[in-house]
Amino acid sequence: LVRIYAGMVRQYYEALKVWEEEGSPISTLSASNSTKKHPALDQIEKLRKDILSYSNQLMLNPKSQRDSETKQEEKASPFAQFMSQSGGGGSG
Template structure:
């Protein structure tokens, strides 16, 4: 991110909708989720830049901290998890798309349908 501009939330939202349209997964009902996803990515970009500018300080070096993770690093890790969850919900990653294709291809009469459902949930 160093030296790069951080995309605005509206730019992230437009890109996300564009990607979803390319993947044939976009529905206007997802706009609220897309808004949250764009906000998460925007926060992630901002904090990543701050983390880089801090010299990648991973551990707080104060007496009181006891060697705990820096707050920026802890927040980045949480944001990564949340971004992954939202990208799954919006079917923006390969795994989510593969699971979606399996669900679409499997018919109710297919004896393996229950097997796939069991594998996905377990």
Template sequence: MAEATEKEKIKRKTVAEMKKLGVYKKEYGRVIEIYAELVAQYDKLNRDFEDGGYKFQVITAQGGAKKAPIVATLETLRKDILTYSDRLCLNPKSIETVTTDNKKGKSKLAGVLGGHK
């Protein structure tokens, strides 16, 4: 149950950040839900990785070493989170490419002309 609470916190924070940036729309609910789930999973796995002493390699049956499964999962989650954060305009690069509610409004000329009645 704690994980659902964490997911809901992430979801609320994401919506608040999107509103602040002027990119929130209720229609993005499903994408926000998936993003919150990915971040919650990443946070839990990262804590597990830390608690496990950051073991990034495991020994194979042949005696060699390979990347630990948790590391591969964390890498995949990072990529997925980045993709979803792009879609939700939650990073500097993606926000540059959209017109947000915060950017809308009067042009400089309209603002100057509107001030003189």
């Protein structure tokens, strides 16, 4: 998973560099003389979305770490679950 993430980041920066060297075109003409999104820009946007998805899975950003901590806090310990089910949660 880490190798895939690293490869995508590398592809992203290479595609971004090439796109900027071409003058950062937003659109291009299609075969039917209509305008469409430049293929390099489309590739950059897809890579950006994939990188974000993988960074969440790898917990590389603060939001994914916070979400993980919240999920862990929501899960009660097995002992706490046993105590609440058995009615042994009171004092005395």
